Amino acid sequence: xxxxxxxxxxxxxxxxxxxxxxxxxxxxxxxxxxxxxxxxxxxxxxxxxxxxxxxxxxxxxxxxxxxxxxxxxxxxxxxxxxxxxxxxxxxxxxxxxxxxxxxxxxxxxxxxxxxxxxxxxxxxxxxxxxxxxxxxxxxxxxxxxxxxxxxxxxxxxxxxxxxxxxxxxxxxxxxxxxxxxxxxxxxxxxxxxxxxxxxxxxxxxxxxxxxxxxxxxxxxxxxxxxxxxxxxxxxxxxxxxxxxxxxxxxxxxxxxxxxxxxxxxxxxxxxxxxxxxxxxxxxxxxxxxxxxxxxxxxxxxxxxxxxxxxxxxxxxxxxxxxxxxxxxxxxxxxxxxxxxxxxxxxxxxxxxxxxxxxxxxxxxxxxxxxx
Amino acid sequence: xxxxxxxxxxxxxxxxxxxxxxxxxxxxxxxxxxxxxxxxxxxxxxxxxxxxxxxxxxxxxxxxxxxxxxxxxxxxxxxxxxxxxxxxxxxxxxxxxxxxxxxxxxxxxxxxxxxxxxxxxxxxxxxxxxxxxxxxxxxxxxxxxxxxxxxxxxxxxxxxxxxxxxxxxxxxxxxxxxxxxxxxxxxxxxxxxxxxxxxxxxxxxxxxxxxxxxxxxxxxxxxxxxxxxxxxxxxxxxxxxxxxxxxxxxxxxxxxxxxxxxxxxxxxxxxxxxxxxxxxxxxxxxxxxxxxxxxxxxxxxxxxxxxxxxxxxxxxxxxxxxxxxxxxxxxxxxxxxxxxxxxxxxxxxxxxxxxxxxxxxxxxxxxxxxx
Numbered sequence: 140x141x142x143x144x145x146x147x148x149x150x151x152x153x154x155x156x157x158x159x160x161x162x163x164x165x166x167x168x169x170x171x172x173x174x175x176x177x178x179x180x181x182x183x184x185x186x187x188x189x190x191x192x193x194x195x196x197x198x199x200x201x202x203x204x205x206x207x208x209x210x211x212x213x214x215x216x217x218x219x220x221x222x223x224x225x226x227x228x229x230x231x232x233x234x235x236x237x238x239x240x241x242x243x244x245x246x247x248x249x250x251x252x253x254x255x256x257x258x259x260x261x262x263x264x265x266x267x268x269x270x271x272x273x274x275x276x277x278x279x280x281x282x283x284x285x286x287x288x289x290x291x292x293x294x295x296x297x298x299x300x301x302x303x304x305x306x307x308x309x310x311x312x313x314x315x316x317x318x319x320x321x322x323x324x325x326x327x328x329x330x331x332x333x334x335x336x337x338x339x340x341x342x343x344x345x346x347x348x349x350x351x352x353x354x355x356x357x358x359x360x361x362x363x364x365x366x367x368x369x370x371x372x373x374x375x376x377x378x379x380x381x382x383x384x385x386x387x388x389x390x391x392x393x394x395x396x397x398x399x400x401x402x403x404x405x406x407x408x409x410x411x412x413x414x415x416x417x418x419x420x421x422x423x424x425x426x427x428x429x430x431x432x433x434x435x436x437x438x439x440x441x442x443x444x445x446x447x448x449x450x451x452x453x454x455x456x457x458x459x460x461x462x463x464x465x466x467x468x469x470x471x472x473x474x475x476x477x478x479x480x481x482x483x484x485x486x487x488x489x490x491x492x493x494x495x496x497x498x499x500x501x502x503x504x505x506x507x508x509x510x
Numbered sequence: 511x512x513x514x515x516x517x518x519x520x521x522x523x524x525x526x527x528x529x530x531x532x533x534x535x536x537x538x539x540x541x542x543x544x545x546x547x548x549x550x551x552x553x554x555x556x557x558x559x560x561x562x563x564x565x566x567x568x569x570x571x572x573x574x575x576x577x578x579x580x581x582x583x584x585x586x587x588x589x590x591x592x593x594x595x596x597x598x599x600x601x602x603x604x605x606x607x608x609x610x611x612x613x614x615x616x617x618x619x620x621x622x623x624x625x626x627x628x629x630x631x632x633x634x635x636x637x638x639x640x641x642x643x644x645x646x647x648x649x650x651x652x653x654x655x656x657x658x659x660x661x662x663x664x665x666x667x668x669x670x671x672x673x674x675x676x677x678x679x680x681x682x683x684x685x686x687x688x689x690x691x692x693x694x695x696x697x698x699x700x701x702x703x704x705x706x707x708x709x710x711x712x713x714x715x716x717x718x719x720x721x722x723x724x725x726x727x728x729x730x731x732x733x734x735x736x737x738x739x740x741x742x743x744x745x746x747x748x749x750x751x752x753x754x755x756x757x758x759x760x761x762x763x764x765x766x767x768x769x770x771x772x773x774x775x776x777x778x779x780x781x782x783x784x785x786x787x788x789x790x791x792x793x794x795x796x797x798x799x800x801x802x803x804x805x806x807x808x809x810x811x812x813x814x815x816x817x818x819x820x821x822x823x824x825x826x827x828x829x830x831x832x833x834x835x836x837x838x839x840x841x842x843x844x845x846x847x848x849x850x851x852x853x854x855x856x857x858x859x860x861x862x863x864x865x866x867x868x869x870x871x872x873x874x875x876x877x878x879x880x881x
Contacts (some may be wrong), residue, residue, distance in 0.1 A: 153638065154634070154635075154638060157634075157637050157638060165634065168631070168634035169630055171629060171653075172625075172626045172629040172630035173626070175625060175626075175629050175653070176622050176625055176626045176629075179625060180622075182662060183618035183621075193662070199654070199657050200654060200658070247554035251550065251554070254550060255543045258542060259543035260539070262538065262543065263525070263529070263535065263539040264525075266528050266535045267524065267525060279575070282546070283574040283575070286546050287567060287570055291564070291567060372782075372786065373747075375744045376746075376747045411743075412789075415743070415790060416789075418790075419789075419790035
């Protein structure tokens, strides 16, 4: 029993930390609960129930599957669901009427063939990258609605009325989701993406600033701050899904409706490129244990200068992305200048090529273009 | 009109390529179409319809959302859906009876509060990593079923009969999915993971084997084959989802039921680590254009030997993973030996540290443990 208690306490602590880490998660849970409670009012209030009837079930179903963490994701799913239901409903009714032309015996066979062909084609289309990225959920709902409408049309008499009721409840549920997710403490995917890109640059900058000291064994004990760049290595999937959702979002705060979200992906890719090189640099930190050689003592000064100046320049760039200001003329150019000087100095000392030096020079032009 | 035609032809070619690339995608589409057509038979055949009635809708709904590309994913969703429906249905009926104790006026309020609390808690639990990884869909279905049952219980008289019918059709739909996905040309997530890991090792090996020649400008024109390692850099998400799905799969082919899938993730992480270093090495290929210096001519021989021997050793390891044989005593150890010799030779020539050399030495022990 003490073991069970231990597990429960452990679980509670973990859950608390997740909430404290990002309080927006708690707010999101409350928002979903609120939306479902509101929609289920359809059942409790007699006048509403008379209008919708059992189709109110579809409103609850829609809220559960459409309500997502970010506004963009909710809009994406809501729009997909609404449009796909409309399209598939119309096609389904069409298929049902078409099959009726063949008489009672052949009708189920014709219907079955139509369902088979359309479902197969729609499932296959989910493998096409462009469709998968933006309309995956829509295709799923299309398959669902088309088979439901065309098949149940075989049994239900007043299919138009059924379709009308179902569609209106789905729109009602979808609208509830979108309004609540946009008006009550909204979580914008675009803003998250913006922050993520700027923070990733900052993480790399922190590593570069600290690298010189760590490598030449001057500073001690602040190693954890250097490892934070590791998360940048695998940020691709997160960035891409955020950019996709941001595409659906209306303008908010500093962002216009058609903000160039794709540019963020370009910066993100360059940042990751840079992180790969840093990962290679990091390998040297673990390996080197022997006392510094004579050569290392000679190159120490320019190397440390180079690494810290690149770090400072990246920090400036991260900051200018965060504040959406043009970085030209700012401090980052000065840092790059002194970094180049240090590099030349280093080159005169030795002819061997260091890894870190060509990282930053390729990130600069793109960042200057954006923001 | 010629523009529209152009777009359509373009689209058709793209779709064809996707099918040719991996014919299992076409088979999958046909399997989904088959499953839905089979399940919709419920509506066409009178005796079946008499048994299920309109609840047959839930069978179609289940097939559409549960049928996934791999067997593991289908099993994961099917099990989640079945168990969550059972649990939430029971809880929903319980909540409904509990609320009835408070009299007709207070009942909707009590029900609303219960729904609010449980939905909020369940939504929050989806942020907990362990739950998200394996039971995310189950929690979603739990929320859906619980609110549907407890809320519609307010209006429907014979709720037990409704729940029974709905549950049996969901089980019917889920069973159809699982049987078809396992028996008709199954796509096992575990096997895909196995292949992916082995192929990733091979891609890195190809790069290393070709790197020496490319760097010292001996071979020309086969550059595309070297760039194939790039996909390894971002394979983390794919590997993790495959390993998750593989966890659900029953034994098949060479794999037992509880195959140590987690070990594949460890190998995958080391492979990626290695790919980061290779990415850094690759940076040198684009940069170097001037004629080789005197130093480079001196180190050329051992460097090329080292790189190609490491590549050969990795190829051996990839092969032994593919064939699930123990690599000890095989050719890879010999390659590593000659690589070490080349490295020592290089070290006597110059004291500077090359990047590539410590890649492979850390991958070996883990791979020896597995398979």
